Amino acid sequence: MTTDPTVQPRRRAAHLGPERRRPQVLDAALAIAVDQGIGAVTMAAVADRMAVTRPVVYACFGDRVELLRELVAREERRIIDGVLEATPARAVDAGEAVFVDGFQALLRVVAANPDSWRLAYGNPDPDVATSFGHGRAxxxxRCTELLRPTLRAWGTVDAETKLPVLVELWISAGESAVRSLLSGAGTWTPDTLGAFVGAAVYRALRDT
Structure with missing residues (x-):
């Protein structure tokens, strides 16, 4: 039997084992979710994206539900870790530079893992929104703990009454900054956008 030399046999995926391959499966699922929406993430789609057979994917996750649960949990952990990194303990009587530094640090985290944030902020799927809602809480x-003593140090009138509203303003400004950076609109960088938003939020909070 003559073999056609122009026909290349399908290459078998390197045998990594399920535990070592699981992050690759999650990376492929994340790329699909960001490009096409969470509904497009199926076991078959992930296998196609990775150029492997479906059993390879099923060896890592029992079904689509487990895969999506692990994907959302991983990305939520990345986001929470990034936010906590960007909001360390700081001087109580915080000046404008503290807020600028904080927003710049946050947006650098976003720029380092943009697809994690796109999944959280660009996906209408209610299951995704619910999961990331826990992270927002x-x-x-965290922001309430940081802002409460700062308002007292500033001498803010009725600080405790205003605190929840001001925290929500702070976080909402951060979410808007994240969306602006991810949109790619304009010429913003993490540092220039962080400086602009950080200064604006500081003035808004300080002048209450």
């Missing part, structure tokens, strides 16, 4: 708590 943690961020609210």
């Amino acid at each position: 943690l961020v609210l708590s």
Whole structure:
């Protein structure tokens, strides 16, 4: 039997084992979710994206539900870790530079893992929104801890009453900055956008 030399046999995927391949499967699922929406993430689509057979994907995750659950959990952890990194303990009587530095640090984190943030902020799927909502609650708590003593140090009138509203303003400004950076509109960089938004938020909070 003559073999056609122009026909190349399908290359088998390197045998990495499920534990080592799981991050690759999640990376492929994330790329599909960002490009086409969470509904497009199927076991078959992930296998095609990775150029492997479906059993390779099923060896890593039992089904689509497990895959999506692990994907969202991983990206949520990345986002939360990034936010906590960008909001360390700081001087109580915070000046404008503190807010600028914080927003710049946050946006650098976003720029380092943009697809994680696109999944959270660009996906209408209710399951995704619910999961990332837990992370937002943690961020609210963190920012409340930071802002409460700062308002007192500034001598803000009725600080405790205003605190929840001001925290929401702070976080909403951060979310808007994230969306602006991810959109690619204009010539913003993490540092220039962080400087602009950080200064604006500082003035808004300080003048209340």
